[in-house]
Amino acid sequence: MKPQRLLVALTIVNIVLLTLSWAQSRTVAAQGVAPVLRGRALEIVDDRGRVRASIQVLPARGQKDGSLSYETVLLRLITEKGRPSVKIGASEESAGLALSGPSGTKDTYVQLGAKGNASSLTLKNEDGREQILKP
Secondary structure (H helix, E strand, O other): OHHHHHHHHHHHHHHHHHHHHHHHHHHHHHHOOOOOOOOOEEEEEOOOOOEEEEEEEEOOOEOOOOOEOOOEEEEEEEOOOOOEEEEEEEEOOEEEEEEEOOOOOOOOEEEEEEEOOEEEEEEEOOOOOEEEEOO
């Protein structure tokens, strides 16, 4: 009878360990959500692996006139044909929103921007007509 008692005892210990392990894994799964996602850039791709949205921090760079641009955060939403149709950017110097026309257009867009103490809204059609609004 001793081997039977040993088997029963081992079975009970295994059941207790399995129950504790299961309870602990449920607790870990509930706490496993990270409160913050950190990285230098984020890209969202479609089923074909093409980038459809991105958020990047662009470093400050030298300009043609010798001045230094500010570090910029840029969000892009990109069409299935690869055209960045929505851009939102922000830096210490300026902030802006650009909405571009569909793929196949070059000069159809809306730009809303604030630079320094000034702001403007630019509307442009493919036929070349443009309107700039400033307060």
